Amino acid sequence: MLEITLDKSKVQEFLRLLGQSRRLFAPVKDRMGTKFSEVADPSLVCLDGLNTNLSPKEVVFPQWETLYTFKEDQANEVKLAAQETLLFGARPCDARALELLDRVFTWEGIDDPYYLRRREKTCVVALACNTPGEACFCSSVGGSPVGEVGADALAFDLGEQLYLRALTERGEALLKEASTLIEKATEEDKQAVQQAVAEAEKQLQPIPIPEDLAALKESFDAEIWEDLGQKCLGCGTCTYVCPTCHCFDITDETKKGVGRRVRSWDSCAFSLFTLHGSGHNPRITQAARYRQRVLHKFLYCPENFGEAFCVGCGRCITNCPAGLDLRAVLERLASLAKVG
Amino acid sequence: MNQVEETLRQEVAKLLEDGTIDVFVGHEAASLPLRTSPCFVRSPKEVDRLVWNRICTSNLATYLPQLFKRPVGLKAEWTPPKVGVVAKGCDSRSIVGLIKEKQIPRDRLFIIGVGCEGMIDRHSVGRALGVVGLADAKVDGNSVQVIGTDGEEKRIDIADVLAASCRECQHREAVLSNLTVGEAPSSAPEVSHYANVGEFETKSSQERWEHWVGELSRCIRCYACRQACPNCYCEECFAEETAPKWLGVTTDLSDVFVFHLGRAFHQAGRCVDCGACVAACPQGIDLRLLNQKINKDVEELFEAQASLSLEEAQALSSFRMEDDQSFMTEP
Amino acid sequence: MTKEINEKMSGNGWEPRIVAFLCNWCSYAGADLAGVSRIQYPPNVRVIRVPCSGRINPLFIVKALQAGADGVLVSGCHPGDCHYISGNLYARRKFALLKSLLEYVGIEPQRVHFSWVSAAEGARFAEILGKVIDSVRSVGPANRMIKRFKEVA
Numbered sequence: 001m002l003e004i005t006l007d008k009s010k011v012q013e014f015l016r017l018l019g020q021s022r023r024l025f026a027p028v029k030d031r032m033g034t035k036f037s038e039v040a041d042p043s044l045v046c047l048d049g050l051n052t053n054l055s056p057k058e059v060v061f062p063q064w065e066t067l068y069t070f071k072e073d074q075a076n077e078v079k080l081a082a083q084e085t086l087l088f089g090a091r092p093c094d095a096r097a098l099e100l101l102d103r104v105f106t107w108e109g110i111d112d113p114y115y116l117r118r119r120e121k122t123c124v125v126a127l128a129c130n131t132p133g134e135a136c137f138c139s140s141v142g143g144s145p146v147g148e149v150g151a152d153a154l155a156f157d158l159g160e161q162l163y164l165r166a167l168t169e170r171g172e173a174l175l176k177e178a179s180t181l182i183e184k185a186t187e188e189d190k191q192a193v194q195q196a197v198a199e200a201e202k203q204l205q206p207i208p209i210p211e212d213l214a215a216l217k218e219s220f221d222a223e224i225w226e227d228l229g230q231k232c233l234g235c236g237t238c239t240y241v242c243p244t245c246h247c248f249d250i251t252d253e254t255k256k257g258v259g260r261r262v263r264s265w266d267s268c269a270f271s272l273f274t275l276h277g278s279g280h281n282p283r284i285t286q287a288a289r290y291r292q293r294v295l296h297k298f299l300y301c302p303e304n305f306g307e308a309f310c311v312g313c314g315r316c317i318t319n320c321p322a323g324l325d326l327r328a329v330l331e332r333l334a335s336l337a338k339v340g
Numbered sequence: 341m342n343q344v345e346e347t348l349r350q351e352v353a354k355l356l357e358d359g360t361i362d363v364f365v366g367h368e369a370a371s372l373p374l375r376t377s378p379c380f381v382r383s384p385k386e387v388d389r390l391v392w393n394r395i396c397t398s399n400l401a402t403y404l405p406q407l408f409k410r411p412v413g414l415k416a417e418w419t420p421p422k423v424g425v426v427a428k429g430c431d432s433r434s435i436v437g438l439i440k441e442k443q444i445p446r447d448r449l450f451i452i453g454v455g456c457e458g459m460i461d462r463h464s465v466g467r468a469l470g471v472v473g474l475a476d477a478k479v480d481g482n483s484v485q486v487i488g489t490d491g492e493e494k495r496i497d498i499a500d501v502l503a504a505s506c507r508e509c510q511h512r513e514a515v516l517s518n519l520t521v522g523e524a525p526s527s528a529p530e531v532s533h534y535a536n537v538g539e540f541e542t543k544s545s546q547e548r549w550e551h552w553v554g555e556l557s558r559c560i561r562c563y564a565c566r567q568a569c570p571n572c573y574c575e576e577c578f579a580e581e582t583a584p585k586w587l588g589v590t591t592d593l594s595d596v597f598v599f600h601l602g603r604a605f606h607q608a609g610r611c612v613d614c615g616a617c618v619a620a621c622p623q624g625i626d627l628r629l630l631n632q633k634i635n636k637d638v639e640e641l642f643e644a645q646a647s648l649s650l651e652e653a654q655a656l657s658s659f660r661m662e663d664d665q666s667f668m669t670e671p
Numbered sequence: 672m673t674k675e676i677n678e679k680m681s682g683n684g685w686e687p688r689i690v691a692f693l694c695n696w697c698s699y700a701g702a703d704l705a706g707v708s709r710i711q712y713p714p715n716v717r718v719i720r721v722p723c724s725g726r727i728n729p730l731f732i733v734k735a736l737q738a739g740a741d742g743v744l745v746s747g748c749h750p751g752d753c754h755y756i757s758g759n760l761y762a763r764r765k766f767a768l769l770k771s772l773l774e775y776v777g778i779e780p781q782r783v784h785f786s787w788v789s790a791a792e793g794a795r796f797a798e799i800l801g802k803v804i805d806s807v808r809s810v811g812p813a814n815r816m817i818k819r820f821k822e823v824a
Contacts, residue, residue: 029470029471031463031467031624032463032466032622032623032624033466033470033471033473034471046471048471049471050471050472050473050489053622053623054560054622054623063560063561063590063591064589064590064591064592131489131490132489133473133489134372134473134474134475134489135371135372227380230378230380230403230406231377231378231380233402233564233567233568233620234567235562235563235564235566235567235568235620236561236562236563236564237562237564237620237622239562240560240562240622241622249589251588251589253585253588262588262589262590264561264588264589264590264591265560265561267562270563271575272576272580284412284413285411285412286406317371317372318372319622321398321564321567321568321616321619321620322377322378322398323370323371323372323375323376323377323378323398324370324377325370325371325372327371328371
């Protein structure tokens with residue numbers, strides 16, 4: 001597939017060109033480092049950050065959206081056409097997360113139209129990492145700083161220029177739209193990329209991950225959960241910054257006989273997450289809720305989808321107000337498996 | 341290790357050994373630089389986990405009420421534990437507030453007060469680094485040596501990255517304690533009380549609105565601010581109540597305003613400006629600018645500050661016949 | 672007087688919509704007395720009767736603004752006259768803080784009003800209400816806190 005280079009001085013023009021027929025989502029500077037934002041002016045795009053503080057999942061799975069509106073006994077589905085979108089500069093972990101989300105939202109043949117209508121119109125140009133972020137561990141959970149999963153094209157920052165490799169037909173078509181700005185990648189460029197790949201991969205220290213599912217099941221009653229549950233504040237920060245977390249709540253909002261049904265992000269860390277109408281809450285302690293979060297990602301999702309639902313982006317670690325570190329938890333769980 | 345840390349560990353070991361306390365809540369080093377994590381020490385052998393330094397930002401009072409709740413489903417005899425905790429000035433005020441509001445029992449609490457010169461705000465360090473990440477940091481006297489993920493080293497004065505609430509802090513020693521460790525802090529607040537509020541009040545109505553729209557549109561409704569706050573101990577928050585439904589659960593801007601106005605108002609006369617909400621917010625929203633406004637009004641209108649003593653009722657639980665009513669509409 | 676102002680300023684047809692929370696024992700009775708005494712006052716107000724001004728949850732006022740009220744009036748008994756002895760005295764503190772806070776976040780101060788009206792003060796009620804309506808009229812239709820149902824792709 002197409003391999004090209006783009007002079008860094010032309011990136012803005014490239015994005016402006018592609019943004020003419022699309023919504024452009026790219027990283028911009030933010031008080032927390034960088035964040036993904038819908039960008040009208042490509043001069044604001046900043047590719048120098050490590051990774052954004054919030055994940056780009058909101059491009060396909062927004063914090064909230066209206067499912068349908070209703071008036072008395074009439075419901076009207078919100079049939080807003082999703083726009084063509086270019087998600088530019090997502091790191092390979094975030095791109096891979098989109099592929100994991102795809103599995104959830106099409107699970108067992110049930111297609112989530114709200115997710116899919118956005119996902120189908122989103123072209124992902126990922127940006128490979130030259131330096132790991134503050135808490136990155138993608139290579140330990142089946143990912144890679146130069147991974148291609150979930151992306152339509154993969155870019156490499158080679159200093160003076162970007163190298164881009166199309167991965168899908170959509171990616172190739174996208175790059176061809178900018179034919180006046182791009183150049184075919186030379187052998188030298190490709191060598192530089194190989195070098196970058198090698199450099200990136202060796203910077204990550206592997207961490208132990210509990211992969212023995214039977215042992216993880218056994219850990220259900222282990223003391224570790226009480227220890228961690230004490231520290232966990234029960235906010236939704238880890239869930240909301242996570243690129244693979246996808247739980248949502250559905251609520252109705254009404255105003256004088258007219259209303260809308262909305263879905264919005266929810267977190268299993270919240271105390272009300274499993275509160276039943278009867279008043280019973282099967283996960284009444286924070287320990288139980290913290291355990292749920294970790295086991296969902298590392299036990300139940302592997303059982304259901306064949307892979308852990310964690311891409312190692314480290315955002316939950318850098319953002320946790322209580323200083324909890326998932327890597328330490330995983331290490332303890334992995335060692336429990338060895339002992340038990 | 342510093343003197344305070346060493347003494348703290350020794351004292352806690354003694355308290356655990358002689359049975360004065362069953363568990364001690366303190367800070368321990370977290371894995372990332374410039375971070376600590378709450379620590380629950382139950383045995384004298386574990387006291388070496390405890391640290392005391394310029395990054396003990398979190399307000400440990402948040403963790404106290406849950407320790408005094410009977411474990412759900414426990415059918416056996418249970419008496420509440422005796423709990424020890426290390427407290428800065430702000431933490432101790434939160435503790436006073438929780439005792440007054442009957443969320444924790446004074447007689448089962450052993451407070452070790454420590455004087456505080458102010459804690460480092462990691463968000464400030466982050467801003468000093470810009471788009472570069474923090475690879476490592478070491479606090480050294482009055483400065484912190486930081487190494488960015490680009491390999492560059494920088495020495496930053498702690499004074500430049502002090503938490504905003506610390507810059508303004510009027511209560512640097514514990515207001516309630518069983519034991520004090522370390523010396524009384526010598527420095528005075530750098531910033532005059534409510535300076536940020538005073539400055540904000542010079543803005544026009546339109547400017548104020550635009551500022552809050554800008555700030556609150558960053559909110560993702562993660563509730564980190566609420567969970568980190570020791571005063572927010574309600575088992576069902578107004579934001580989650582469905583009968584009546586006060587506000588929606590989304591980031592619809594109108595609902596976000598209702599949430600923050602409601603939460604700030606629920607703190608009226610109770611907020612001790614510990615800064616936990618600001619430190620917890622993953623979006624770096626300056627919530628203090630809202631809470632301090634109410635604190636300022638409470639002080640000016642009712643001559644009260646939250647939770648300084650066990651004897652005084654909180655401002656909204658009391659009244660005076662002569663309370664100001666100049667704000668009221670007359671024909 | 673209010674009728675003239677009404678005529679002058681409602682050129683575009685907009686009329687302020689005020690929500691008034693009135694305490695049952697004093698202000699609501701006062702409003703009732705205004706009615707019984709045939710004292711004219713503008714029709715822009717929707718009254719909600721509460722047992723005591725102390726019952727007012729500040730969120731009521733915030734929600735009224737969210738629902739689209741152009742202005743809110745809360746009225747209770749004069750200090751010392753509360754049917755429940757001190758409800759209005761606690762309320763006074765809450766209202767002082769709330770008015771200040773709403774102004775601080777950019778809600779025009781002309782929109783939110785608090786008053787004391789006794790059961791015998793029908794005329795006073797009408798006067799205060801007129802003043803509130805004029806005050807709200809001067810800042811136009813509310814457009815800041817309103818929750819709008821507009822659907823996004």
